[in-house]
Amino acid sequence: MAYVLDANVFMEAACRYYDLDLALPFRNFLRSEASNDVLGSIDKVYEEIMRGNDQLRDWSRNEFSQYFCSTEIREILSNYQRVAQHARSVPQHDQRAKDVFMQASNADTWILAFALTHDVTVVTHETLDRNIVKRIPIPNICEDFQMS
Numbered sequence: 001m002a003y004v005l006d007a008n009v010f011m012e013a014a015c016r017y018y019d020l021d022l023a024l025p026f027r028n029f030l031r032s033e034a035s036n037d038v039l040g041s042i043d044k045v046y047e048e049i050m051r052g053n054d055q056l057r058d059w060s061r062n063e064f065s066q067y068f069c070s071t072e073i074r075e076i077l078s079n080y081q082r083v084a085q086h087a088r089s090v091p092q093h094d095q096r097a098k099d100v101f102m103q104a105s106n107a108d109t110w111i112l113a114f115a116l117t118h119d120v121t122v123v124t125h126e127t128l129d130r131n132i133v134k135r136i137p138i139p140n141i142c143e144d145f146q147m148s
Contacts, residue, residue: 001069002040004115006124007048007107010041010056027059034067039123041068042114044107066109071110073117080113086144087136094133101136112141121148 013026014126033039046068049060060068071080087101087109101109115122128139142148 001037001038001118001120003123004039004111004120005039006044006111006116006122006126007045007047008125009123010045010049010060011052013109027063031063031067034064039067041067041070042107042110044071044105047105048107065133069114071114075117076110076113079108079116082141083109083112083141083145084118087141090136090140090144092130092133093136096131097133097135108136108138110148112138112145115142115147 013023030039046060046065047058061139071077084102088136093101100106111122111124114120122138122142124138126137126139128143129137132140
């Protein structure tokens with residue numbers, strides 16, 4: 001796999017850009033690339049999507065579930081600790097941002113740990129922002145760890 005997809009790639013495409021019923025080419029592209037081991041996501045993103053009650057949840061469960069990889073791997077857990085420790089040490093972020101980032105239900109830390117473990121590129125709609133205080137953007141951590 002070369003790319004791991006953040007939850008917002010699925011959610012924003014489904015909610016903001018187009019209805020899943022009208023996005024057959026996009027869905028086919030995701031399935032095709034995932035079946036060729038080019039892209040995928042993680043179980044924590046799947047869990048976020050499953051909290052919804054919409055077409056995205058149904059599509060993910062019925063047509064894409066096999067492409068959400070497990071994070072229950074020793075190396076990923078080790079890198080999760082590295083990412084978490086680093087996030088806690090960054091002074092610019094307030095405590096609430098750190099607490100949210102560290103929640104077990106937050107897929108961001110897990111995506112980063114997965115990417116570090118498997119040397120893959122994180123795909124997200126978030127943007128790098130070195131001045132942000134109230135949340136920890138994925139691209140900030142990617143840059144800190146020299147990940148793409």
